[in-house]
Amino acid sequence: MTILIYSIIALVSIGLGVLITMMIQKSIAKSRAKLIIEDAKREADVLLKNKLLEAREQEMKIKSDAEKTANQRMSKIQSMEAKIRQRETQLNQQQSENQRTRNELDNVRAGLDQQISANEVRQQELDKLIGTARAQLEYISGLSSEEAKEKLVESLKDEAKTAAASYINDIMDEAKMTANKEAKRIVVQSIQRVATETAIENSVTIFHIDSDEIKGRIIGREGRNIRALEAATGIEIIVDDTPEAIVLSGFDPVRREIARLALHQLVADGRIHPARIEEVVAKVRRQIEEEIVETGKRTAIDLGIHGLHPDLIRLVGKMKYRSSYGQNLLQHSRETANLCAIMASELGLNPKKARRAGLLHDIGKVPDEEPELPHALLGMKLAEKYKEKPEICNAIGAHHDEIEQTSLLAPIVQVCDAISGARPGARREIVEAYIKRLNDLEQLALSYPGVIKTYAIQAGRELRVIVGADKIDDVETEKLSAEIAKRIQDEMTYPGQVKITVIRETRSVSFAK
Numbered sequence: 001m002t003i004l005i006y007s008i009i010a011l012v013s014i015g016l017g018v019l020i021t022m023m024i025q026k027s028i029a030k031s032r033a034k035l036i037i038e039d040a041k042r043e044a045d046v047l048l049k050n051k052l053l054e055a056r057e058q059e060m061k062i063k064s065d066a067e068k069t070a071n072q073r074m075s076k077i078q079s080m081e082a083k084i085r086q087r088e089t090q091l092n093q094q095q096s097e098n099q100r101t102r103n104e105l106d107n108v109r110a111g112l113d114q115q116i117s118a119n120e121v122r123q124q125e126l127d128k129l130i131g132t133a134r135a136q137l138e139y140i141s142g143l144s145s146e147e148a149k150e151k152l153v154e155s156l157k158d159e160a161k162t163a164a165a166s167y168i169n170d171i172m173d174e175a176k177m178t179a180n181k182e183a184k185r186i187v188v189q190s191i192q193r194v195a196t197e198t199a200i201e202n203s204v205t206i207f208h209i210d211s212d213e214i215k216g217r218i219i220g221r222e223g224r225n226i227r228a229l230e231a232a233t234g235i236e237i238i239v240d241d242t243p244e245a246i247v248l249s250g251f252d253p254v255r256r257e258i259a260r261l262a263l264h265q266l267v268a269d270g271r272i273h274p275a276r277i278e279e280v281v282a283k284v285r286r287q288i289e290e291e292i293v294e295t296g297k298r299t300a301i302d303l304g305i306h307g308l309h310p311d312l313i314r315l316v317g318k319m320k321y322r323s324s325y326g327q328n329l330l331q332h333s334r335e336t337a338n339l340c341a342i343m344a345s346e347l348g349l350n351p352k353k354a355r356r357a358g359l360l361h362d363i364g365k366v367p368d369e370e371p372e373l374p375h376a377l378l379g380m381k382l383a384e385k386y387k388e389k390p391e392i393c394n395a396i397g398a399h400h401d402e403i404e405q406t407s408l409l410a411p412i413v414q415v416c417d418a419i420s421g422a423r424p425g426a427r428r429e430i431v432e433a434y435i436k437r438l439n440d441l442e443q444l445a446l447s448y449p450g451v452i453k454t455y456a457i458q459a460g461r462e463l464r465v466i467v468g469a470d471k472i473d474d475v476e477t478e479k480l481s482a483e484i485a486k487r488i489q490d491e492m493t494y495p496g497q498v499k500i501t502v503i504r505e506t507r508s509v510s511f512a513k
Contacts, residue, residue, distance in 0.1 A: 206245050209267065215239050215246065217272050218263070228274035232281040233259040253321035254292075258284050292317035299330065303337055305356050309386035316359065318366040329366070332420050333359050339416035340409075349408055357395040357413050360388070364396075376400045418497065440492060445484055445500075450476075462499040463488075469506040477502050 209215070219226045219239060226237055234255045238247040248259050261284045266272050269280075293310075296317030300308050308316070319330035340358035341351040364379030373381070380397030391407035398410040399417050438456040441463050445454040450471035455464045465484065467477065481502040488498055 206247060209244050209246060211244065214267055218246065218267075220272065220274075224274060225272050225277065228277045229259070229262070229281070232278050233262065235259040253323065254288060254318065257321055258288055261287070292320070295320050295330070299334065299359070303334065303355055303359060304352070305337075305359060312360065312363065312382070312386050312388075315363045315366050315382070319362070322366050327420075329362055333362055335420045336361060336413070336416045339419055340412050343412050343416060344409075347408075347412070349412070353389070353392060354409055354412055356388075357392045357409050358416055360392065361396050361399050361413050361417060374400065374402055376402050437492070437494060441488065441498070444487060444491070448480060448484065450480070460494065460498065462501065465500065465502045467502060467504050469504050472504060474504065477504050 217225070218229070218237075220228075226239065230237055234252065235258075236249040237259070238249055240247070246263070248256050248263075258281065262277070262281045265280050265284065266277065269276075293314055294317070296308075296313035296315070299316055300306070300313060316330070316333070319333055320328070322329040337355045337358035340354035344351045344354035360379065360383060362375065362379065363382055364373070364375030364377070367378060367382065376397050376399055380393050380403070383393045383396050391409050394403070394406045395409040395413040397403045398405040399414045401414075405411060405414075438460050441456045441460060442454040445451055445463060445465045450467045451465055452468055453466040455466075456462075457464060463484070465480070467480065472480065481500050484502075485498075485500045488494075488500070
C-alpha cells in the first residue's frame, strides 16, 4: 500500500515538473517572439528609410537628366532658328539678285528685239539687191538660175567622177602591188621553212632473197605455199627469172608491207607451209596495226597536236602506207600541217588549229570502208564523228571546194595542200599524161581567134599566149586572159595553179640600105 502511494506521489511530482517546464518554455517562446517581432519592425523601418532615400535620389537623377535633355533640345532649337533666320536672309538677298538679273535680261531682250528688227530690214534690202543682181546675171548670161545651177552640178559631178576614178585606180594598184608582194613573201617563207622529200613510192615491192633455191620453197608443192600466201595477204606474188628477187604487186601499201614482213620471217625461220603462213601473216598484221597506232601517236607528238581521238590517230598512222601520185600521204599531211601553221602565224591566226586541220585534211583517203564519197567530204564526216571543232571540219571538207568555205582556216589549208602537191618533185606523173596536159593547154589557147602562138612553160605552171596586135586591142587582151583562165579551170585537171600571160606587141621594122 505504501509502495502504491509512493508511486502515485512520484507520478504526480513528475507531471507537475513537466507542466511547470512547459509553462516556462511557453513564456520563453513568447518573449522570443516579441523580440523577433521588434527586430523585424526595426529592420522594416530601416529598409523603408533606405528605399525612400533611393527613390528620392532616383527622382533627383531623373529630374537632372530631364533638365539636361531639355536644355540640349532647347540649344538645338535655338541653333536651328538661327540657321533659318540666316537662310531667310540669304534667300532675300538671292531674290533681290534674281530680280536685278531679270531686269537686266529684259533690257537685253529689248535690245535684241530691236537688233532683230533692224537685221530683218537689212535682210530684206539684201534680198532685193540679190534679186536685182541675179536678174542682171541672167540677162547677161542668157541662162536662168536653175539652168546655171544644173550646169554647175553637172560639171562638179564630172570632176568628182574623174577624181574618184583616179583615186580608186591608185588605191587598187597599190593594194595589188602590196598584196602580191606580201602573199609572195608569206608563201616563199613558208615553203623555205619546210623540209621536203621527193616522191619514190610505187605499186610494187621488191623482196630480195639470198639464193634462187628459196623461190621453190616459197612456191611450195603444186604452188600451195604461194597460193596460201596470196590468199592471206591479198597481194600478188610474182616469182620469175629475176635473180635473187621476188616482186610483191598490189595497190594497198599496208598489204604489201604485211606480205614483205611475213615473207622475211618465213624465209628466216625456214618453216614454210600453209598453216605456218597463216599464223605468221596474222602475227605480222597485228604488228603492223600496232606500228600504225604508234606512227599516228608519234606524228601527233612531233606536230604538237593533242586530244586527237584514238581512231583519228590510227587513220593518221595509216597514211604512212598510202601514196597519192607517188607522194607519201603522211609526209604530204605533215608538210601541209607545217605550212598551215606558218601561214596562220604570218596572218595572225591560231597556228595550232591550222596545223591540226592541215594534218587531218586527207584522212578521207584512208578510211576503213570505201563509201561513194569524195575524200574531202568523207574526211569532214569522220572529223565530225570524232568531235573535231566546226572550223576544222569545214577546212577538211572545203579544201577541194566540195562545200562552201566558212572560216579562214579553209583557204589556208587549200593553199598549203596545193603548195605541197605542186612543188617540184612532190608527185610522180606519167610522161605521156604530162605531155598531153601541156599540149591540151596550148591547143586550148590556140582555139581563140587572134592567137598566133602559145607556149606552156615552167612544167605547165604558166601559159604564155601571143596575140596579133592588129586583131586584138588592149581591152580584149584582158578579157582573153580571163576567159582562158576560166576555161582551163573548168575543163582541165592540173596540180597547183596555171598562170596565163597574154602578150600583145606592135613591131615596126625598117632597113637602111
